[in-house]
Amino acid sequence: MKPGTLHGVGLGPGDPDLMSVRADRLLRNARHVAFFRKAGRSGQARRIVDGMLHEDAVEFPMEYPVTTEVPVTDPRYNAALSAFYTHCVDHLRDLIEKGEDVVVLCEGDPFFFGSFMHIYTRLKEVVPVQVTPAITGMSGAWTATGQPVTWGDDILTVMMGTLPEDTLTERMAQSDAIVVMKIGRHIEKVKSALKAAGKFDDAWLIEFASMPNQTVQKLAAAGDKVTPYFSIIVVHGQGRRP
Incomplete structure (x- = not known):
């Protein structure tokens, strides 16, 4: 039997109007749709495409294991995620080898700090895979x-808020323009690094970029509010111009 194709489809920053024509076509014609989410949540990627999927589409939610209580450096963290991705890959591979096409929903761009990359590296030599790029969340x-x-x-330097504070500070000080992603509970560490690098007063906090609940403000004005996972901090460059 001819195998199907695994499609990693970038959804862009959140506004469905910012998807590519190809992404829209693949989504609306998809028979099998997979997406990542936390247990008990609908998942951001799934919310973006609400109302776009075919009524007969079979959905496969891939629920992350609970790892927040385990430090990233703990071997148990990687072990839990590895087992999770193996389970996901086994299911997807079975569908594809039976001739089914599967669309995996990817927030932002599939190859930019996304979970799809872990599916891709495990399947790219085994089944046909196509990736549809997209506008990134930081854009x-x-x-x-x-x-x-x-x-x-x-x-321009792009970094994760999960990095050690001294690494954040060093990279921030060396850069003209800065993007910090995956902030969440690391916000105080990120703010401290920005201050140490002399960038805090120029930093902007953008929450849920391009989505209906988007907020944009200077980071200094945000006070002690807790930022959601879908937040990005931006420091604009002031380089050469005519």
Whole structure:
């Protein structure tokens, strides 16, 4: 039997209008749709495509194991995630080898800090795989500020809020423009690093970029509010311009 194809489909930053034509076509014609989510949640990727899927589409929610109580450096963390991805891959591979196409929903771009990459690396040599790129979440975030993120010869650095504070501080100090993703409970550490790097007063906090509940404000004005996972901090470059 001819195998189906695994499609990693980038959904963009959150507004369905910002999807590509190809992504829209694949979604609306999909028979099998897989997406990541936390247990008990609908999942951000699934919410983005609400109302777009065919009524007969078979959905496969891939629920992350609970790992927040285990440090990233603990071997148990990787072990839990590895077992989770193995389970997901086994199910997807079975469908594809039976001739079914499967669309995996990916927030932002599939190859940019996304969970789909772990599915891709496990299946790309085994079954046909196609990836549909998309506008990244960070692009949606800096666009929401109404300012260019880079000029001329600016150096842009993208980093995760999960990094150690000294690493964050060092990279921030070396960069002209900055994007910090995956902030969540790391917000105080990120703020401390920005202050140490002399970038705090220029930082913007964008929550749920391009979505209906989007908020945009200077980080200094956010006070002690707890930021959701879907938050991005942006520091704009001020480089060479004519």
